Amino acid sequence: MAYLLAAIAAFVNALTSVLQRIGVESAPESATLRLSLMAHAIKRGIWLIGFALMLVEFGLQATALRFGELSVVQPVLTTELLFLLLILGVWFRYRLGWQEWFGAVVIVAGLGGFFLVAAPRGGNAIPSDHQWLLASVLLIAVIAGFIAAALRGPRWWRAAAFGAATAITAAYSASLTKAITTYTTQGWGHVLTHFQPYMLAITGLGTVFLIQNALHAGPITASRTTMVTINPLVSIVLGLTLFADRLRSGPFWISLEIVALGVLVAGVVILARSPLVAGTREEGDPGE
Numbered sequence: 001m002a003y004l005l006a007a008i009a010a011f012v013n014a015l016t017s018v019l020q021r022i023g024v025e026s027a028p029e030s031a032t033l034r035l036s037l038m039a040h041a042i043k044r045g046i047w048l049i050g051f052a053l054m055l056v057e058f059g060l061q062a063t064a065l066r067f068g069e070l071s072v073v074q075p076v077l078t079t080e081l082l083f084l085l086l087i088l089g090v091w092f093r094y095r096l097g098w099q100e101w102f103g104a105v106v107i108v109a110g111l112g113g114f115f116l117v118a119a120p121r122g123g124n125a126i127p128s129d130h131q132w133l134l135a136s137v138l139l140i141a142v143i144a145g146f147i148a149a150a151l152r153g154p155r156w157w158r159a160a161a162f163g164a165a166t167a168i169t170a171a172y173s174a175s176l177t178k179a180i181t182t183y184t185t186q187g188w189g190h191v192l193t194h195f196q197p198y199m200l201a202i203t204g205l206g207t208v209f210l211i212q213n214a215l216h217a218g219p220i221t222a223s224r225t226t227m228v229t230i231n232p233l234v235s236i237v238l239g240l241t242l243f244a245d246r247l248r249s250g251p252f253w254i255s256l257e258i259v260a261l262g263v264l265v266a267g268v269v270i271l272a273r274s275p276l277v278a279g280t281r282e283e284g285d286p287g288e
Helices: 003-025 035-042 044-068 071-089 098-119 129-149 154-184 196-217 221-242 251-272
Strands: none
Touching: 003 035, 003 044, 003 071, 003 196, 035 044, 035 129, 035 196, 044 071, 044 098, 044 154, 044 196, 071 154, 071 221, 071 251, 098 196, 098 251, 129 154, 129 221, 154 196, 154 221, 221 251
8 A cells, every 4th residue: 555655656656746847947047946936836726736736645644654664665766756657758758768767767677676685664653853953953954955055056967956855844844754654543633732834834945945946956966866866765764763763684685675766866877867857858848
């Protein structure tokens, strides 16, 4: 159930990315990190459709996290790029080349290999307040660092830095969502006595805002690469440290897990740098 829901969420997220990219690409460069960027986006009907789909994606992801581990659901979301290929091929009628097919195969091999060798399980622990405090301070500091880094440098660097900040914020939001879905078993009144739903409201809005800045700041190749690679890696760490997700241990299995994740990241980079995925093809491309 968790795998299926996460895969559907990845498809919806791919469609959301296309629509929101179209919605913000015409905003002036001076709108970066300003509310005027959101004002520009809201005026575009296609962006609003993308935002509605983003809410659908959140519901699917939250349900997947209710049934599955954080270290399972978030890596499955990397299949967003595979669904993006499907959308571009069917909707925009692009022809897939060797780079797209090769990148897709590498992603599937890395993701499948990770689940095969890691055999994730557990993930039902409830983190202590001390664990949440430590994780929150660390993650917020890293997010702030990437945002600061995104204010200077060439456009590709700014897009990549905003993408990294978005990825970590989304991973933090996923961990908050995972905790909330656990608390709901004891009733919503119990949920509201914890800080997670209130923090999720902040990180959720922050994720939306940062995504628009990442898409607007520079090449979608740079922002998408960091968003799709950093999110699952941070999520796996949070799953292991906060929710007691368990992977196979021992030097042999850990080595294979690292190799599988490396293959997954390599596939994401190959696919994200494809002119088709990046939106740099000349024939009526939807991106940059």
